[in-house]
Amino acid sequence: MVSFGMKLNRRMGWVALVLVAATLPGARVIRADDDVDAATKAKIAGYDKGPASVDVSAYPATIQKDYAVFRQRCTLCHTLARPINSDFVMPDEWSRYIKRMMHKPGSMISNANAKKIYTFLVYDATIRKKAALDGKLASAAPADKADAEAKIQKVIQESAQ
Numbered sequence: 001m002v003s004f005g006m007k008l009n010r011r012m013g014w015v016a017l018v019l020v021a022a023t024l025p026g027a028r029v030i031r032a033d034d035d036v037d038a039a040t041k042a043k044i045a046g047y048d049k050g051p052a053s054v055d056v057s058a059y060p061a062t063i064q065k066d067y068a069v070f071r072q073r074c075t076l077c078h079t080l081a082r083p084i085n086s087d088f089v090m091p092d093e094w095s096r097y098i099k100r101m102m103h104k105p106g107s108m109i110s111n112a113n114a115k116k117i118y119t120f121l122v123y124d125a126t127i128r129k130k131a132a133l134d135g136k137l138a139s140a141a142p143a144d145k146a147d148a149e150a151k152i153q154k155v156i157q158e159s160a161q
């Protein structure tokens with residue numbers, strides 16, 4: 001009798017433990033912002049509060065389609081405002097970050113969609129974040145500047161086809 005009671009208690013203990021773990025904030029792996037420092041967290045919180053959409057009505061048709069993919073794929077874990085208001089503008093900043101997002105658990109971003117999102121974000125930076133982009137290009141090392149400009153031109157040319 002005693003041992004049966006203990007068995008039951010232990011099993012219920014496990015059930016309770018699993019229930020508690022599932023409701024802890026840390027258990028929501030998908031949204032965890034825990035792997036960045038406090039300053040980055042504060043900066044990101046600012047992005048989240050900014051505008052949550054881009055007016056793409058004057059963008060080329062292909063870029064408008066890429067925007068739809070971006071909206072769908074980059075809102076699984078956080079606001080769309082986060083990437084929209086981010087200070088990333090250089091092609092390599094975007095490709096590095098898209099890769100980082102692809103490696104997060106449950107991100108569900110295919111290579112084909114990653115390319116579309118990259119194309120949108122690089123194009124968008126040339127319009128909406130032009131001043132910041134020009135600033136970063138101006139202070140980049142000559143080889144990095146040439147590399148970034150080539151990548152930007154490629155995106156612009158492809159979008160015009």
Ligand code: HEC
Pocket residue numbers: 030031032033035036040043044073074075076077078082083086087088097098100101104105106107108109117
């Ligand atoms: C699987 C969840 C997930 C998906 C999907 C996701 N993100 Fe994130 N994102 C995060 C987390 C978590 C952070 C917090 C900071 C970090 O880990 O880099 C973050 C932070 C960011 C930041 C702020 C980084 C900084 O340091 O300024 C940007 C920009 C960003 N994401 C862009 C994107 C883009 C673009 C996409 C779509 C390609 C995307 N995210 C999709 C989880 C995700």
